[in-house]
Amino acid sequence: MELAKIIKESVAYSDSKGDQRDFYNLVEYAAKTPKVKGQPPFLEIGTRRGGSALALLKIIEKMYPGTVLVTVDPYGNKPYDGKPWKYGGDFYTKMKDLLSGYENHVHYHMTSEDFIKIMDTVHYWSQGKEHSFSKFSFIFLDGSHLPETVTFEYKNLFPRLIKGGYMVIDNTDFYERHIQKFFSGESSCDFELINTKDQTIIKKLN
Ligand SMILES: C[S@@+](CC[C@H](N)C(=O)[O-])C[C@H]1O[C@@H](n2cnc3c(N)ncnc32)[C@H](O)[C@@H]1O
Numbered sequence: 069m070e071l072a073k074i075i076k077e078s079v080a081y082s083d084s085k086g087d088q089r090d091f092y093n094l095v096e097y098a099a100k101t102p103k104v105k106g107q108p109p110f111l112e113i114g115t116r117r118g119g120s121a122l123a124l125l126k127i128i129e130k131m132y133p134g135t136v137l138v139t140v141d142p143y144g145n146k147p148y149d150g151k152p153w154k155y156g157g158d159f160y161t162k163m164k165d166l167l168s169g170y171e172n173h174v175h176y177h178m179t180s181e182d183f184i185k186i187m188d189t190v191h192y193w194s195q196g197k198e199h200s201f202s203k204f205s206f207i208f209l210d211g212s213h214l215p216e217t218v219t220f221e222y223k224n225l226f227p228r229l230i231k232g233g234y235m236v237i238d239n240t241d242f243y244e245r246h247i248q249k250f251f252s253g254e255s256s257c258d259f260e261l262i263n264t265k266d267q268t269i270i271k272k273l274n
Contacts, residue, residue: 071092071099074123074126075095077122077123079119080119083117083119089266090266090267091120094123094208094236098110098124098208098234100234101132101233102230102231102232102233103131108135108203108204108205109136109192109199109201110128110135110204110207111204112137112207113141113180113207113208113210114141114238116159118162119166121139121167121173124137124208125167128172132205134172135205136172136173136194137173138201139173139175140175140176140178140179140211141160141176141211142177142182144156144157146179149212163175180220181220203228203229204228207229209225209236209238210237210238213239213243215250219247226270229272233271233272234262234269234271237267237270238267239266239267240266240268248268258273259271
């Protein structure tokens with residue numbers, strides 16, 4: 069499969085435009101997701117304009133047809149990690165336009181903290197069946213980059229990854245590499261740490 073083509077078609081809608089290495093990692097590891105019966109959803113935290121979600125949907129379309137992509141982002145000009153960036157209505161409508169052709173895309177318009185609180189109380193429907201969020205096939209964390217938020221996401225979401233599945237955490241060089249240090253210090257044999265630089269990539273072993 070042409071991963072380069074998928075990257076070319078979606079990176080223009082991402083904030084990785086200048087440096088595409090992050091996007092290559094995302095696409096490469098998403099495409100390594102093990103195929104399992106009743107494939108659980110892919111999950112993305114932090115969607116912005118929809119570029120990385122588009123790349124994930126294209127991989128799903130080619131390799132895991134019918135599998136759902138769940139995205140979570142509050143938009144609404146929520147102050148972003150104390151920085152001047154705003155992710156408002158404009159990004160939301162552009163994301164909806166970009167991804168509107170994908171019936172298997174489900175968006176939760178809320179923070180990751182709220183999604184994690186409710187994920188065991190809601191279900192989604194796909195291909196005539198009701199499904200829970202007890203497992204995810206692949207997880208991309210690219211919402212808030214505050215260490216405490218990312219740590220909360222990791223602790224609550226990583227245990228739900230399927231065996232052999234990957235979690236990619238973007239921009240872990242932020243905040244004095246706090247997240248990188250966190251993962252390097254973790255001694256669980258539950259995961260293999262593949263990369264801890266600008267992105268942290270972890271494989272679930274069991
Ligand atoms: C870096 S952008 C995401 C870029 C996107 N993944 C891409 O590569 O195309 C970060 C996004 O995270 C969202 N965000 C901020 N805080 C969040 C939180 N607590 N939970 C989920 N999303 C959050 C912002 O609204 C923004 O749209």
